[in-house]
Every structure is written in structure tokens, then in C-alpha cells.
Amino acid sequence: xxxxxxxxxxxxxxxxxxxxxxxxxxxxxxxxxxxxxxxxxxxxxxxxxxxxxxxxxxxxxxxxxxxxxxxxxxxxxxxxxxxxxxxxxxxxxxxxxxxxxxxxxxxxxxxxxxxxxxxxxxxxxxxxxxxxxxxxxxxxxxxxxxxxxxxxxxxxxxxxxxxxxxxxxxxxxxxxxxxxxxxxxxxxxxxxxxxxxxxxxxxxxxxxxxxxxxxxxxxxxxxxxxxxxxxxxxxxxxxxxxxxxxxxxxxxxxxxxxxxxxxxxxxxxxxxxxxxxxxxxxxxxxxxxxxxxxxxxxxxxxxxxxxxxxxxxxxxxxxxxxxxxxxxxxxxxxxxxxxxxxxxxxxxxxxxxxxxxxxxxxxxxxxxxxxxxxxxxxxxxxxxxxxxx
Ligand code: PMP
Ligand code: GLN
Numbered sequence: 370x371x372x373x374x375x376x377x378x379x380x381x382x383x384x385x386x387x388x389x390x391x392x393x394x395x396x397x398x399x400x401x402x403x404x405x406x407x408x409x410x411x412x413x414x415x416x417x418x419x420x421x422x423x424x425x426x427x428x429x430x431x432x433x434x435x436x437x438x439x440x441x442x443x444x445x446x447x448x449x450x451x452x453x454x455x456x457x458x459x460x461x462x463x464x465x466x467x468x469x470x471x472x473x474x475x476x477x478x479x480x481x482x483x484x485x486x487x488x489x490x491x492x493x494x495x496x497x498x499x500x501x502x503x504x505x506x507x508x509x510x511x512x513x514x515x516x517x518x519x520x521x522x523x524x525x526x527x528x529x530x531x532x533x534x535x536x537x538x539x540x541x542x543x544x545x546x547x548x549x550x551x552x553x554x555x556x557x558x559x560x561x562x563x564x565x566x567x568x569x570x571x572x573x574x575x576x577x578x579x580x581x582x583x584x585x586x587x588x589x590x591x592x593x594x595x596x597x598x599x600x601x602x603x604x605x606x607x608x609x610x611x612x613x614x615x616x617x618x619x620x621x622x623x624x625x626x627x628x629x630x631x632x633x634x635x636x637x638x639x640x641x642x643x644x645x646x647x648x649x650x651x652x653x654x655x656x657x658x659x660x661x662x663x664x665x666x667x668x669x670x671x672x673x674x675x676x677x678x679x680x681x682x683x684x685x686x687x688x689x690x691x692x693x694x695x696x697x698x699x700x701x702x703x704x705x706x707x708x709x710x711x712x713x714x715x716x717x718x719x720x721x722x723x724x725x726x727x728x729x730x731x732x733x734x735x736x737x738x739x740x741x742x743x744x745x746x747x748x749x750x751x752x753x754x755x756x757x758x
Pocket of ligand 2: 386388389404405406407542
């Protein structure tokens, strides 16, 4: 259909998110899709039974704006049990339509035109567009190949009187790196005495390997007092399509968050909130996630060992980075497209998460998949890259 409207695009240079691009290409080519991060296996029927039961019981009307009290209580209890933080159920937790909405809403609530927001690249792809939508400017610190640890000296130099917010993400997508307790101390030092708000994206909080403990900002009282901490049930309970997450933070920050949330989303799908609140009561369901995904990580790494990809460390998340340096002269976008079309395995090129396009010849594989999916992908890679296979 034609439109008579002359469009002065707000984002003339904005493309489509890489996750959509690669999943679409994977479907078109019949490739094994290890690009976009989502499980290809089912959640437990108990979760679906609970949702169905609540729907039949008539819990189908608007939930309160901040979320149903049953779920808010379950979240606060979990955060207290894991990180020792006590958030108020009424005023310090809000249920959101996934982490993406939580992040967008937090940025809209605190960032104004002319403000700077410090992010670490490789940076998850929704942060910068959200910052720019509200007139803020992203300032980029680097997590450097191959260990992707923050350089706090660099961060110190990048903080200015205009810095309104710092966004951190641990366990980190796409690199699988973690912030340590020492990193949190450094961060606390950087922001002490300022009005900087921290937005902490902790959607992979339950997916850390080899006995590592998650350093949640909720568990660091000084940082928690200036932080909005974000999580997502999509990652934790294998239901990315449900789009339900939450934020916790001090009452004064949460009040600002809710001013935006109430007119942006108002409230989130009620029966799923009830189902999740019930499902969360068995803590082994989130506490068991680390071992569950560690097994998948190890299985995938073993499958990949005979290929010429160089696997980088993976300390958390369900993503495995791999360097293909020496394997191909292509840039990582072209390589990911070639791998999808010609080899039949879809991956995410990591340079898309770098504002300057820095390309370290690294691609991201998602291993939140059934064993047979991972085996099918590895067979295709072996056939393409290992002569004897
Ligand atoms: N942050 C990070 C780091 C993510 O990886 C994702 C999703 N994969 C999100 C936020 C968005 O989560 P949700 O699907 O709950 O919106
Ligand atoms: N966060 C998921 C990933 O990293 C994708 C989410 C999305 O498609 N927006 O792959």
C-alpha cells in the first residue's frame, strides 16, 4: 500500500536486529539455527498446567500495574535467598514484559537528551537504540578479545559530568564473561559521590559454570542503592516467547521506572505471572540451571574440538564464542552468512555488537539446544572443515 506521508525517519540508518536476520536466513536455508538465543526444547509441563489452571479459574483480567503480588513476593524471596538483599514487595519490584522492555523503560525513565550512558562493547543490541530513542548518547568502553574483562582505567576516563547511567551485563551476552566481586568494587569506586544510575542486565544470573558465583549488583549494598537490576524468566524457565521479566531497585528509582512502565505497558500477562510464581517455589528449577547448561556447554565444546574453530572461554550464558581466524579471510558478517548458506549452520557475527564494527573474526554459537541439534550442527561443520570427516 502506498502512503502519502513523507517520512523523516527517526532512525535512517537502523537495520533489522541481527537475531531476526540470522533466524530468518537459517529458516530460508534449512540451516541448523545456533544463532538467535532460545532453547529448542520444551519447558516442564507443570508450568503449562499451572497457567492453564489459572486461566480456567478466571485469572484473566488486568494484573496490578507493578505485577501480581504472588509473583512480586516470589521474586523478592528469591533475590533475598540468593543475594541477601531485601527489596520491598510493594515498592521495589516490578514485573515487566521481558528484559527488553525493562531495559528500555529504565533508560527512558532516567536518561534525558544530552545525557551520556556508558556501555561496554560488545554490547547487547537493544541498549544503544533505547539510549538514542530518548536523546541520550552512548559512550563505549571496551571488553577486549579474548578475555573480555572490563578495563576500569578506561571506564574512569570515560565518565564525565554528563554520565547519567552505566549499563552492565553479567553473565555477558555475547562473550560469556563474568563480572567478579572485584569488578563490583571498582564500579562502586567509579560512581561513589555521583548521581549515576546503574542498569544491571542479569538475565543469565542462573547460568554460570565451573562453580562460579554470580556477582549480582543486588548483593552489593552500595551499588544496589543506585541500581535497577533486570532479569528474565524467558532464560531461566526455557520460555523466551512468554516475554516476562522483572526489575528490582530502591523505591525512589522504582517510582520513576513505574512512571514510564504504567503508560508503556501498564501491566503484563496475568496467568503467566501466576504460573511462574507457583513454579518458582521449587528453587531447584532455577538453581539447577547452571549444571543443566554446563553439561550442554561441555557437550558442545567436545563436539567442536575436532573442528578448526578456536573456542574461547565460556564462563556463563548459553553462548559459545569461537574464533575462525585462519579459517577464512571473510569478515564475520560475511562468514556467518556463508556458514549459514553453504555449511548449514547459523551463527551470530560478534562485530555487530561493536559500534565501530571492530571485527575479531569471532562468531557466537547458541548451545541452548537438544543434543541432536548440536550433533547435527557439528556434523555439518566437520564435513565442511575436516577433510577426513
Ligand atoms: N539482555 C540480554 C543480555 C539478553 O541476552 C536478552 C535476550 N536474549 C535480553 C536482554 C532480552 O530478554 P527478554 O527476552 O526477556 O526481553
Ligand atoms: N537475546 C537473544 C540473543 O542474544 C535474542 C533476543 C532477540 O531476538 N531479541 O540471541
